[in-house]
Amino acid sequence: MRFVFYTHSLISDWNHGNAHFLRGVMRELVGRGHKATAFEPADAWSRRNLIETVGPAAVERFISDFPELASRRYDAGFDHEAALADADVVVVHEWTDPELIGRIGRMRRDGAQFTLFFHDTHHRAVSSQADIARLDLSGYDAVLAFGETLRQRYLAAGWGRQVFTWHEAADARLFRPHPEIVRTRDLIWIGNWGDGERSREIDDYLIAPARTLSLTGTVRGVRYPPEALEAVKSAGLDYDGWIANAEVPKAFAQHRVTVHIPRRPYVETLPGIPTIRVFEALACGIPLVSAPWEDAEHLFRPGRDFLFAESSAQMTRLLRDVLSDKDLAASLVASGLETIRTRHTCRHRVDELLSILANHGTQRVLDQFAAREAAQ
Secondary structure (H helix, E strand, C coil): CEEEEECCCCCCCCCCCHHHHHHHHHHHHHHCCCEEEEEEECCCHHHHHHHHHCCCHHHHHHHHHCCCCEEEEECCCCCHHHHCCCCCEEEEECCCCHHHHHHHHHHHHCCCCCEEEEEECCCHHHHCHHHHHCCCCCCCCEEEECCHHHHHHHHHHCCCCCEEECCCCECCCCCCCCCCCCCCEEEEEECCCCCCCCHHHHHHHHHHHHHHHCCCEEEECCCCCHHHHHHHHHCCCEECCCCCHHHHHHHHHCEEEEEECCCHHHHHCCCCCCCHHHHHHHHCCCCEEECCCCCCCCCCCECCCEEECCCHHHHHHHHHHHHHCHHHHHHHHHHHHHHHHHHCEHHHHHHHHHHHHHHHCCHHHHHHHHHHHHHC
């Protein structure tokens, strides 16, 4: 089948975590013999910032890291109707321009044969409800929401005819342990500063514990204001800026422990939705200690796959325990890897997507399934 994904950017993951998951899904689809293409706006904010802060070499790096992936950039004059004429499945991300979201929906409503999904991997359904409410999703066959609480929000508001939970996951082809790399530093945190949704939590669950324990470590990410950089420095940690997602597994492998610090909207209004970094960290075999969030959907086994810290003081104690107890660290690594490999890889998510299509796809999709089955 031919899959088309409208995304903010496939090429750039600068402050754009959805690119991680989309790359993994597309790689899995291509590996199974499907065709997968991303469409992204020519002036994507993430790509523009990547080039301005890192340089054009970052784009070349993407091409080198993911040679099997294809992305087409579109501008105001792009003929979307012609580009989608032979598509079987079209998935439109929530960051797509609202006018284009409506335009693609009208194509489907006016007789286009592709199955059309709207994909939401953000918190605007609770933090900017009016923006989501204004979107015209009437032509979409279904919504893919990256958590059950988000799915319930869509259902309660009447956004979309059918809504399915489709969690993010780790690209296990990329995110894996690197036992050949020696762990030379204590702590790593990979996360963007953002718009202040977790600045207090970063201080409580990263800066203060690192300072108290005099840890060696590294912080990677973007959009750090001067006061944030000063806080990182005061804790004795090194700030190394943006990191290509393909380099993350090796960065994890150089450190003994990592932390997860969720953004406040997810903790307060969308419980049960971890960021993709949880999946990726566990897939890389690094012990993880998390700031509070509610695993409402039982995605993991807290206390076995990772540890929960309910306060800054407890985070300090748990980090000390993991760093000083090799058996504890090894147990967390083994359990986390088991959970990811049995439940939370992009292979699992593609299985889920194909199952949804097999039950709710258009006739064009059903015909493709029948043809593939007959050829086996």
